[in-house]
Amino acid sequence: MVHFVGAGPGDPELITKKGARFLEEADVVIYAGSLVNPRLLDLCKNDAKIYNSASMTLDEVLEVIYDAEAHNFMTVRLHTGDPSLYGAIGEQMDALEKKGISYDVIPGVSSFLAAAASLKKEYTLPGVSQTVIITRQGKRTAVPEEESLKSLAAHKSTMCIFLSVHMIDDVVRELTVGGYDEDTPVAVVEKASWEDEKIIRGTLKTIGKEIKEAGITKTAMIVVSPCLESEYELSRLYAADFSHGFREAKK
Numbered sequence: 001m002v003h004f005v006g007a008g009p010g011d012p013e014l015i016t017k018k019g020a021r022f023l024e025e026a027d028v029v030i031y032a033g034s035l036v037n038p039r040l041l042d043l044c045k046n047d048a049k050i051y052n053s054a055s056m057t058l059d060e061v062l063e064v065i066y067d068a069e070a071h072n073f074m075t076v077r078l079h080t081g082d083p084s085l086y087g088a089i090g091e092q093m094d095a096l097e098k099k100g101i102s103y104d105v106i107p108g109v110s111s112f113l114a115a116a117a118s119l120k121k122e123y124t125l126p127g128v129s130q131t132v133i134i135t136r137q138g139k140r141t142a143v144p145e146e147e148s149l150k151s152l153a154a155h156k157s158t159m160c161i162f163l164s165v166h167m168i169d170d171v172v173r174e175l176t177v178g179g180y181d182e183d184t185p186v187a188v189v190e191k192a193s194w195e196d197e198k199i200i201r202g203t204l205k206t207i208g209k210e211i212k213e214a215g216i217t218k219t220a221m222i223v224v225s226p227c228l229e230s231e232y233e234l235s236r237l238y239a240a241d242f243s244h245g246f247r248e249a250k251k
């Protein structure tokens with residue numbers, strides 16, 4: 001059996017209880033070493049076999065899993081954040097399906113959520129933005145043309161941009177050409193939830209320079225959102241004159 005587990009954004013306490021239990025029980029662990037906090041591996045059994053996938057190809061990862069299956073071992077494939085985002089989990093699940101190997105997926109706290117927590121912000125303020133776009137700047141990995149930052153910018157919603165801080169100038173250019181005002185607030189959170197987390201705040205106009213001065217080149221979330229600095233309407237959910245399934249409106 002193979003368990004794909006979301007490790008969370010960095011803080012070892014942000015893995016789910018189920019993910020932690022599978023790590024404790026695993027015979028074989030393959031972890032995404034470039035981003036997973038190695039402190040999570042302290043949970044593993046002393047004799048667990050541990051592989052860092054940072055230096056492995058897809059075929060090498062699959063070989064380790066097939067070998068573990070042949071020995072009836074339990075494998076944890078530990079992905080950073082939540083495995084459904086930019087984790088290349090799809091191709092691994094497809095390969096296991098073909099071999100008839102059973103697996104499940106344990107979700108994790110994605111870094112775009114850890115970034116909101118670090119910023120102490122709500123991405124969905126009433127009347128400001130009710131939509132969060134999760135995306136990345138295309139380059140070596142192709143992004144469909146309809147999803148270019150430039151076209152997504154037309155919505156002026158909250159946008160969480162992964163894997164792109166090293167291309168901040170391209171990001172800013174596409175977003176401004178696409179429709180955001182230069183004064184739109186931007187926050188960059190490097191290593192959200194880690195002990196050495198860093199937050200840089202600015203606007204589309206200022207952020208490029210600030211990021212370069214701070215020397216941030218990887219493991220950072222770019223959050224572009226009118227919600228970062230905005231007057232907003234109070235929610236309907238907790239409004240006194242609003243009834244819903246769990247509460248009658250106060251007269």
Ligand code: SAH
Pocket residue numbers: 009010035079080081082083084085086087109110111112114115161162163164189190191192193194218219220221222
């Ligand atoms: N599956 C992961 C994303 C993997 S792609 C998730 O759900 O978070 C790797 C990218 O995620 C990085 O380039 C960066 O943009 C972002 N990232 C991962 N961990 C991060 C963290 N602790 N703080 C900020 N960004 C992070």
